[in-house]
Amino acid sequence: MKFRVFFLSIILFLVVYFGSLLILGNKILQNQIESGEQRATSQINYLSSMFNRDIVSIRSRDKNSQKDLDDILIAYSKQYSASGYMFDVYKKDQTLTRSIPKDFSSEKRVYEMSGNINLSLNKNKNKKYYIRSINKILDTEGYFIETVYDISPLINDWKILIRNMITIGVLGAILFSVTLYRSLTWVFSPIKEVTTISKQIAEGKYDKRISIKSGQEAVKMANYFNTMADTIQKNIDELKKQSVSRQNFIDNISHELRTPISSIHGYAELLLSKGYDEEILYLSSQQIMKESKRIISLSEKLLYLSGVREEVIIFEKLNVQRLCNDIFDSTRIEREKKNIELIFEIESEFIYGNLELLQSLFINFVNNSIQASDNDKKIFLKAYTEEADLIFIIIDEGKGISKDQLLKIKEPFYRVDSARNRQDGGLGLGLSICAKIVEIHKGEMFITSELEKGTEIKILFTS
Numbered sequence: 001m002k003f004r005v006f007f008l009s010i011i012l013f014l015v016v017y018f019g020s021l022l023i024l025g026n027k028i029l030q031n032q033i034e035s036g037e038q039r040a041t042s043q044i045n046y047l048s049s050m051f052n053r054d055i056v057s058i059r060s061r062d063k064n065s066q067k068d069l070d071d072i073l074i075a076y077s078k079q080y081s082a083s084g085y086m087f088d089v090y091k092k093d094q095t096l097t098r099s100i101p102k103d104f105s106s107e108k109r110v111y112e113m114s115g116n117i118n119l120s121l122n123k124n125k126n127k128k129y130y131i132r133s134i135n136k137i138l139d140t141e142g143y144f145i146e147t148v149y150d151i152s153p154l155i156n157d158w159k160i161l162i163r164n165m166i167t168i169g170v171l172g173a174i175l176f177s178v179t180l181y182r183s184l185t186w187v188f189s190p191i192k193e194v195t196t197i198s199k200q201i202a203e204g205k206y207d208k209r210i211s212i213k214s215g216q217e218a219v220k221m222a223n224y225f226n227t228m229a230d231t232i233q234k235n236i237d238e239l240k241k242q243s244v245s246r247q248n249f250i251d252n253i254s255h256e257l258r259t260p261i262s263s264i265h266g267y268a269e270l271l272l273s274k275g276y277d278e279e280i281l282y283l284s285s286q287q288i289m290k291e292s293k294r295i296i297s298l299s300e301k302l303l304y305l306s307g308v309r310e311e312v313i314i315f316e317k318l319n320v321q322r323l324c325n326d327i328f329d330s331t332r333i334e335r336e337k338k339n340i341e342l343i344f345e346i347e348s349e350f351i352y353g354n355l356e357l358l359q360s361l362f363i364n365f366v367n368n369s370i371q372a373s374d375n376d377k378k379i380f381l382k383a384y385t386e387e388a389d390l391i392f393i394i395i396d397e398g399k400g401i402s403k404d405q406l407l408k409i410k411e412p413f414y415r416v417d418s419a420r421n422r423q424d425g426g427l428g429l430g431l432s433i434c435a436k437i438v439e440i441h442k443g444e445m446f447i448t449s450e451l452e453k454g455t456e457i458k459i460l461f462t463s
Contacts, residue, residue, distance in 0.1 A: 006177075006184055013176055017169050025162050032158050036151035037119055040131035044117060044147045047087060051137050051145065087147040089137075100148050121151075128152040194225060201229060260291040266333030267291075287329060313354050313440060320348050320383050326359055327381070331366045338375045342366065347384040351461065353441050361437045365394045365457055368431070372398030372455065390461040401449035409447060 054072050074089075074097050089096045118134040130150045137143040193211075200208045209226045267284040324344050335342060351358070362381070369379045373396050380395040401409060409431055438445045442462055449455040 006181060009180055010173065010177055014169075014173060017172070018166075021162070021165050021169060025158070025165070028161065029155075029158050032151065032154040033121060036129075036131045036149060036154055037121075039151075040119065040133045040147060040149035041117055043085065043149055044087075044133040044135050044145065047085065047145055047147065048135050048137060055137070085147065086150075087145055089143060089145050091142040091144065096143075100146070129155045190221065194221070197225070197229075201232070207233065260295045260330065263291045263330055263333050264288050291330065313357070315353055316355070318351050318353060318355055318358065320346055320351055323351070323355070323358060323362070324381065324383070327362045327366060330359070330363050331370065334367060334370050335379075338370060338373065338377070340370055340373055340376070341378045343378060343380050345380065345382040345384075347382075348390055351383075351390055353461075357437045357440065361434050361459075362392070362394070364431075364434050369394060369396035369398055369455070372396060372400075374398075388462070392459045392461075394457045395454065397454045400451040400453050400455055401447075402451055406447060406449060 051072075078097070086100045088098045088100050116135075120132045121129065122132050123129050128150060129152050130148050132146065132148055134144060134146045137145055197208045209229060211222070264287075267287050270280060271284050324346060328342055328344075331342065366379060366381070373379070377397040379397075380393070382391075382393040382395075384391055435445060438459060444460045444462075446458040446460075447455065448458075
C-alpha cells in the first residue's frame, strides 16, 4: 500500500510538473519567436522607410536617374551593413548589394509584389535560428529588400531556461521523493504495526498489542484494536478454561469413580462366590446401594470442583466416627486384596463440612496409601483437636515419595512412579482434587514422606 501510494504520487508529480513545463516552455518559445518577428519587422520597416525617403527625394529632382537610385541603394547598403544590419537589395535580374552571410542566405528569392512583409523562421546548417523578412521597396521598379534577424540568442535563452527548469524538476522530484517516503513511512507505520500485530494474533499470539503514541487518529485506532484484542483474548481464555475444566472433570470423575465402582464390583464378586447367604446378601446389597448413591452425588460434586457447573455446596455438622466407618467400608475390598489393616485413632467427635466431599477426600488418601503399600502393612487415620483446630493425619508404611517429587505431587496428572501407577492407579490426579476439597473447607494440607518408609498427610481444619 505504502509503495503504491509512493509511486503513484511520484508519477503524478512528474506528469504535472513536466506537463506544465511543456506547456509553459512552448508558450515562452512562442513569445520569443514573436519578439524576434517584431524586431525583424521593425528592422525591415526602418530600412525600407529610410530607402523610400531618399528615393522620393531623388525622384523629385530627376525622375529618370536610375543610376542615382542604384548608387544610393548601394551606399545605404554599405552604411547599414557597417552598423550590423544584415540585408540584401535585389531585383529580378540583379543583386545590388549583399551583406547577409552565406550560411543565412537562401537560394530561393521571394518577390512579394503586394507590399506586405514576408516573414519566415529558418534554421541554418550551424543550427542558428533567424527571421527572414522580405519587403518591396516602394517607389522603385521591382527592387526588394531582404533582411535577416538572428534570434539564436533568444532561442538559446529559452533552451537555458528549459534546461534549468528540467534540472529543478529532477532535483525537486528527488527531494519530493525523499520527503514523501518519510511522510508515508510515518503515516503508514501505524497501519504496518496493525498488520504485523494482526498477523501475530492470527498465529495464536493473543498477548500482542499495538503501541502507538503519536497521531490522534492513530492512537484512537490503536486503542480500539487493543480493546478488540483484549476481548478476543478474554473469550479465548474463557474457552480454554472451559475446555480444561471439562477435560479435568472427565479425568477427575474417571479417577474418583474408580473406588466406588471397585467396591460395587467387590461386593458383587462376594455374592457370586459365597452363594446364597442371607447376611452376606443383605450386607452386600446395602453397600452396593450406598456406593451407587455416592457415585451420583460424587459426580455432581466433581462437576463443581472442575468448574464445569456452579453448585452451592452444603456444609453440615458431621460425626467423625460415622465418617471413618464409611471410609472403612468403602476401602474394604481394596485393603483385603493386600491384607492391609486400617487403624483409626479418633479423639474428635464432630467436623463441619460436606459429607460426600470429605468421604471422597479421605477415601482417596486411604486408597493412595493402599496402592503405595506392600502386603500386610498398616495404615493409620488419626483425628484430634489441637487448640481450636481439627487435625486429621493419614500415615502409611508405603514406598514413600522423594523431596523433589513432593513439590509436584499436587499437579494434575503427575505420577510419582509411572511404572507403579500404570498398575496401581497411584497418586497424581486424585491429590489435585483433594487439595481443592481441602481449600473449599478452608483447611491446609501438608505432606511429608521418606523413601521406603512411608508418607504422612496432615490436614488442618480451622474452626
